[in-house]
Amino acid sequence: MPAKAEKAIFSAKIEEDMRDEQLLEVTERYLNGGMDAGERRAFEQLRKENAEVDIWVIEHQQFTGLLKQYGERVELENRLNAIHQEIDVHAIAEEVMVHPSWIVQLWRDHHSKISVAASIAIFAILGTLFFTGYLNNNSSYVELRRKVESLNRSNKNLTTAIQRINTDGRKMAMTPDKYRGTGFAITSNGLIATNYHVINGADSVYVQNAAGKLFKVKVVYTEPQNDIAILKITDTAFTGLGTIPYTFKRTESDLAENVYTYGYPQDSPVYGDGRLTSSNGLNSDTIDYQISVPINPGNSGGPLLDSKGNVIGIVKAKETHLEGVHFAIKSGYLLDAIENIPTDSLTHKPVLNTKNTLSGLTRVQQIKKLQNYVFMVKVYN
Amino acid sequence: MSKDLKSSTPTDSEIVFGILNNSESAVKRLYVAYFPMVLQLIVNNNGTPDDAKDIYQEAIIVLYNKIKKGDFELNSKLKTFIYSVCRRLWLKRLSQMNRYGGDIHDFQEYLPFEDDAEQHNERDIQFNKMQSALQLLGEPCKTIIEDFYIHNRSMQEICESFGYTNADNAKTQKYKCLQRLKKLFFQQK
Numbered sequence: 001m002p003a004k005a006e007k008a009i010f011s012a013k014i015e016e017d018m019r020d021e022q023l024l025e026v027t028e029r030y031l032n033g034g035m036d037a038g039e040r041r042a043f044e045q046l047r048k049e050n051a052e053v054d055i056w057v058i059e060h061q062q063f064t065g066l067l068k069q070y071g072e073r074v075e076l077e078n079r080l081n082a083i084h085q086e087i088d089v090h091a092i093a094e095e096v097m098v099h100p101s102w103i104v105q106l107w108r109d110h111h112s113k114i115s116v117a118a119s120i121a122i123f124a125i126l127g128t129l130f131f132t133g134y135l136n137n138n139s140s141y142v143e144l145r146r147k148v149e150s151l152n153r154s155n156k157n158l159t160t161a162i163q164r165i166n167t168d169g170r171k172m173a174m175t176p177d178k179y180r181g182t183g184f185a186i187t188s189n190g191l192i193a194t195n196y197h198v199i200n201g202a203d204s205v206y207v208q209n210a211a212g213k214l215f216k217v218k219v220v221y222t223e224p225q226n227d228i229a230i231l232k233i234t235d236t237a238f239t240g241l242g243t244i245p246y247t248f249k250r251t252e253s254d255l256a257e258n259v260y261t262y263g264y265p266q267d268s269p270v271y272g273d274g275r276l277t278s279s280n281g282l283n284s285d286t287i288d289y290q291i292s293v294p295i296n297p298g299n300s301g302g303p304l305l306d307s308k309g310n311v312i313g314i315v316k317a318k319e320t321h322l323e324g325v326h327f328a329i330k331s332g333y334l335l336d337a338i339e340n341i342p343t344d345s346l347t348h349k350p351v352l353n354t355k356n357t358l359s360g361l362t363r364v365q366q367i368k369k370l371q372n373y374v375f376m377v378k379v380y381n
Numbered sequence: 382m383s384k385d386l387k388s389s390t391p392t393d394s395e396i397v398f399g400i401l402n403n404s405e406s407a408v409k410r411l412y413v414a415y416f417p418m419v420l421q422l423i424v425n426n427n428g429t430p431d432d433a434k435d436i437y438q439e440a441i442i443v444l445y446n447k448i449k450k451g452d453f454e455l456n457s458k459l460k461t462f463i464y465s466v467c468r469r470l471w472l473k474r475l476s477q478m479n480r481y482g483g484d485i486h487d488f489q490e491y492l493p494f495e496d497d498a499e500q501h502n503e504r505d506i507q508f509n510k511m512q513s514a515l516q517l518l519g520e521p522c523k524t525i526i527e528d529f530y531i532h533n534r535s536m537q538e539i540c541e542s543f544g545y546t547n548a549d550n551a552k553t554q555k556y557k558c559l560q561r562l563k564k565l566f567f568q569q570k
Contacts, residue, residue, distance in 0.1 A: 020556075020560075021553065024556050025556075063563060066507055066511060067511065067526070069504075070508050070511040070512070071530070071531030071532070072531075073442070076408075077442070079408060080442075081438075084416075086413075089420065089430045092417045092420055093420055093430050096417055096420055097424055
């Protein structure tokens with residue numbers, strides 16, 4: 001029974017195949033116009049009656065049409081490729097290329113090499129800077145002489161010039177000073193200590209005392225390596241300072257000692273105090289102390305005193321990237337510098353004060369005494 | 382060579398009638414005449430000469446089919462038409478490759494296009510399906526089908542070249558091949 005059914009299905013399939021194959025043949029004859037009129041009419045009748053056959057014919061027509069079009073497309077493509085073979089594409093490409101300027105061309109051709117070379121160069125430069133310590137040093141270290149705003153200062157100059165004319169009866173042509181710093185007396189006969197960087201490159205240097213009197217000074221000795229300069233008042237109007245109230249400390253001061261300075265970061269003197277925060281300066285430089293006294297451009301060259309009224313240093317510079325990191329040259333180097341002054345620069349060897357008259361006084365009284373011995377240094381060039 | 386051909390640029394009507402009359406030389410003259418223009422467009426806009434070849438041939442085929450179908454109207458120059466088609470095709474290719482910087486360096490005037498791009502695409506997809514179906518079909522079916530349906534050879538000829546003993550065998554073979562091809566074609570997504 002199942003075998004019989006299977007056989008029936010099988011034979012039905014064969015029949016179907018046979019029928020379809022015949023249908024294909026008939027359809028193709030129909031589509032190719034290979035039928036005579038009678039056959040044709042009969043087939044069209046079949047299509048009308050049997051929707052299945054009709055759909056099959058349409059589908060077949062579409063499919064063979066597509067096959068034909070596909071064949072044509074392939075042929076056209078082959079023809080175009082054959083034509084293309086004959087064209088010298090390279091020559092035409094050369095001709096039609098918009099040629100960029102030679103520098104762009106150079107870059108395109110060699111950019112990898114240029115990049116490598118540039119990287120090596122940058123690396124070498126950075127490496128050199130790093131190993132020579134350049135990168136660590138100068139970036140934010142600022143020496144504190146003050147560049148004066150010319151308007152503000154010329155006004156002040158006029159005032160002092162008028163004062164001078166009034167008091168001395170002398171006339172003096174004033175030109176604006178370029179830089180200012182602070183200096184302080186080391187002997188009563190007019191030797192003044194300041195920073196080398198304050199007076200570096202100066203044509204002429206003047207100092208101005210608390211009363212606003214200007215005195216011409218001469219640079220008698222400098223030690224650029226320690227940033228120390230010694231000035232001498234040469235002005236004929238200068239009559240001497242009286243006894244210096246402070247002394248100079250040879251030994252190093254201790255950490256956390258209360259220290260203060262007094263100087264001219266602006267036109268009127270400014271007092272600032274703080275602590276000695278490190279016995280070494282920038283990059284462990286043993287010339288300097290590090291201090292927390294607030295200082296500004298113009299403070300350079302001012303005295304750094306301890307609470308007993310000893311000069312322990314010269315205010316010098318600050319680290320701008322760090323808050324409250326300032327530097328002062330240790331007074332030992334100042335004493336060395338004083339000893340090193342060539343004898344022919346001075347009429348007699350400087351005699352330093354050894355009696356401290358500030359030690360027992362309050363800070364306010366100390367400053368009152370101090371102000372006559374601290375000068376504004378004005379630099380003209 | 383290109384210089385000579387350039388000087389004898391064919392007129393547009395020569396080309397159109399040549400293609401309608403299945404003239405081999407018309408296609409060739411057309412192809413040679415405008416290839417430098419398209420090459421210029423492509424190579425100066427981030428393309429290679431091979432890209433130019435692909436794009437240009439696609440455009441020539443579009444033009445060819447348009448002329449063959451009889452719906453090409455000569456209301457613009459062939460040159461402008463080809464340039465515009467290539468320009469649009471190249472922009473499309475560039476954006477597909479994410480190389481389009483939003484700016485194209487133009488050398489000719491061009492027409493804005495919107496029509497028959499989709500239709501063209503649809504047919505390309507069909508052709509691709511047909512190509513892979515034929516590939517999968519294998520020999521000898523592929524050759525039989527191609528000979529009969531594309532190259533219009535008679536069953537008699539096919540019979541001889543394949544050495545079939547009688548035409549009925551060949552017909553059955555062809556029928557089976559066609560059934561398989563249809564199956565392969567419609568199976569594809």
